[in-house]
Amino acid sequence: LARFNTPSKNMPPPSSSSSANTIPTQPVTFSQIGDLSGLDLTELQAKVSNCKACGLCQGRTNTVFGEGNPHADLMFIGEGPGADEDIQGRPFVGKAGQLLDKMIGAMQFSREEVYIANIVKCRPPRNRTPEPEEAETCLPYLKRQIELIQPVCIVTLGATPLRDLLGVTGIIRNRGKWLDYQGIAVMPTFHPSYLLRLENAKREAWQDLQQVMKRFDKDPSQTRRQRPQR
Numbered sequence: 001l002a003r004f005n006t007p008s009k010n011m012p013p014p015s016s017s018s019s020a021n022t023i024p025t026q027p028v029t030f031s032q033i034g035d036l037s038g039l040d041l042t043e044l045q046a047k048v049s050n051c052k053a054c055g056l057c058q059g060r061t062n063t064v065f066g067e068g069n070p071h072a073d074l075m076f077i078g079e080g081p082g083a084d085e086d087i088q089g090r091p092f093v094g095k096a097g098q099l100l101d102k103m104i105g106a107m108q109f110s111r112e113e114v115y116i117a118n119i120v121k122c123r124p125p126r127n128r129t130p131e132p133e134e135a136e137t138c139l140p141y142l143k144r145q146i147e148l149i150q151p152v153c154i155v156t157l158g159a160t161p162l163r164d165l166l167g168v169t170g171i172i173r174n175r176g177k178w179l180d181y182q183g184i185a186v187m188p189t190f191h192p193s194y195l196l197r198l199e200n201a202k203r204e205a206w207q208d209l210q211q212v213m214k215r216f217d218k219d220p221s222q223t224r225r226q227r228p229q230r
């Protein structure tokens with residue numbers, strides 16, 4: 001936790017003789033995000049990479065802006081970067097990302113065709129759920145991304161994007177039900193990390209994804225069944 005504390009002004013600077021367990025921290029001045037309405041995706045990404053609007057900036061290696069087709073019809077929104085994403089600066093590149101790639105493939109899309117983003121752009125410590133205040137602070141970036149990309153449909157992954165983008169609580173009771181975000185159809189489903197832990201929930205997630213496929217006139221019976229991996 002020490003890395004996320006902002007030292008008070010009166011605190012002496014960390015000295016070289018400080019104990020090996022003390023991680024020196026630089027004071028961080030949190031800044032407001034400001035008006036994003038004139039920014040395109042490239043400008044927005046540059047702004048995110050310098051962002052110090054909340055404490056998550058102190059623990060990051062890289063910001064994870066999001067990636068994919070800037071004109072995507074289909075967008076996926078996760079929670080926030082994990083360790084692999086923090087190192088690579090790209091969303092969903094770890095184990096959960098491999099499963100997300102399979103989900104996208106099963107929907108008869110490619111990763112390059114869709115756009116993938118997260119609620120928060122910096123890794124929360126120990127992969128904890130972003131605090132509502134962190135999500136609220138970061139949300140203008142995602143909202144501007146959605147505004148620029150203008151997807152036809154958004155798939156939210158897990159409870160956090162449901163909570164923070166739509167203000168809806170409870171993934172178990174809300175998954176599989178069409179919702180609306182500013183005229184865009186939203187399908188909430190389980191997060192791939194959850195599916196990795198709870199194999200049985202994959203059947204429900206597949207039902208949710210099939211609903212999305214039908215919106216795109218894709219025939220789920222044409223998806224080849226993948227062999228379960230050992």
Ligand code: URA
Pocket residue numbers: 064078079080081082085090091092093094096097118
């Ligand atoms: N989990 C998320 O929610 N987002 C990522 O980018 C990776 C894992």
